[in-house]
Amino acid sequence: MPTRSLLILLPALLAAPLALAQADPGALAQRALAATCANCHGTDGRALPDSVVPGLAGQSAPYLADALKAYKRGERQATVMHQIAKGYSDAQLDALATYFATRPR
């Protein structure tokens, strides 16, 4: 039997707030908003290689913003996406478009 005391893992008391390089609360909030798309479009908008829904990463921001707003207004047809797009404000859709445009494919 292993020595039980060696296996005791003590609490990891935090010594200092995290130092997150090139990050701020706004960037985290934007990333978290974009993560609501990942279930269907892949983490950070990178779809699976043979996905039947498009990847978002690396697409142009104006194209994504236009497409999302067209879904929202019902001008672009879909099975699900027009229902989802209606749940976001125009500002949120712009933020999503900007975020995914900067992600590597």
Added chain:
Amino acid sequence: MTTLQRHHLNRRRLLAAAGASTLGVTLATSLAGCASSALPGRARVVVLGGGYGGATAAKYVRLFSQNTLDVLLIEPNAAFVSCPISNLVLSGHRTLAELTVPYSSLEKNHGVRHVRDTVARIDPVARKVVLASGPEIGYDKLIVSPGIDLNFDAIEGLRAASAAGSILQAWKAGPETTALRRQIEALPDGGVFAITLPEAPYRCPPGPYERASVVAAYFKATKPRAKVLVLDANPDVTSKAGLFKKVWAEQYGGTLEYRPNHKLVGVDAASRTLRFDLHDPIQADVLNVLPPMRAGTIALQSGLANVGGRWAGIDYLSFESTAHRDIHVIGDAIQLAPGMPKSGHMANNHAKVAAAAVVSRLAGWDLNPAPVLTNTCYSFVDGQRVVHVASVHEYVAAEKTYKPVAGSGGLSTAPSEQEGRYAWNWARTIWSDALA
């Protein structure tokens, strides 16, 4: 100075008073280098449970913290097995292997350390968990994603019948799914498969109706005189009611029968009989009994399930427990906000809000005041065709809860094979989002 900053300062003082001797110890695999692996100042997040919620939380704490937080995932199994899509295993349209994804990519791609064990006890004061095998693991933040516990004792005779393997649930995908498939396969032409539903809320609102539908499709194709009987404790179909009832009427007229207001109170395994509070007993060849559900066992044992002793109360902005500080609860175990289903997709979205909250708290930042959650839930009505329900949920600060965004979300207009392809794509993508 914010409360959070004061909290951190107090903890720094505490650490200094303790002589800064705390070890940021890694796991048993590297115990030989225990002291040298200490990384003072590196906070640790421990995640309990590797389902749709927990696996996603483990990955996203790493992503959102830019890999600056240590993350341990405590999960006994070597691989994840998906509940969504598992009804197609019961109907013979998919295999369990197709729904199984190993946890190994979380470690390889994201540096999440997978501890194959269960948690015997949470100590919220000392901020540590005690593993079933004995070791203790300290945490700065704990994310608990325990899933559901099936309350066998709510149905007389069910615990023994389930343990004996004669009346199965298969409401957690795995070996029991395969066992129930064998019972359904062995059911004779002319036999009856009866499924009972508990009162809402329960895990996966449309799941029992999907199960009934795809088993009916299997019967229709292979044993046309066999029947599916749905006995629902609720007054009506609880999800996608119009879509399911239309399919049942059009496609399964002689095969599937739905009866509402059937609250099960007892079972008899020997005579394969179901007993109800108001209706006459019903006998069938294969019984699939879904009892009332509650938060997973560890949540019950640790006082996290503080809403009616059944579900975990949380602060919806952070998913932090209302019972214990520094513990966040996500997934099916929580007390739901209005319009929120207990689903894998929802758990994945809970996980991301909780991960961002954990990172914010440890960084000393204010929480995101406007988190968003989505849900898309696909149900097969036969082997190929699918219907969905979708919703978007916004945090309403004035009421401290989430509500569906007005005008958003909706249902399919009709079942389609196109949505069948989307459903399978959704499954593979969300598994990748949580586990790869």
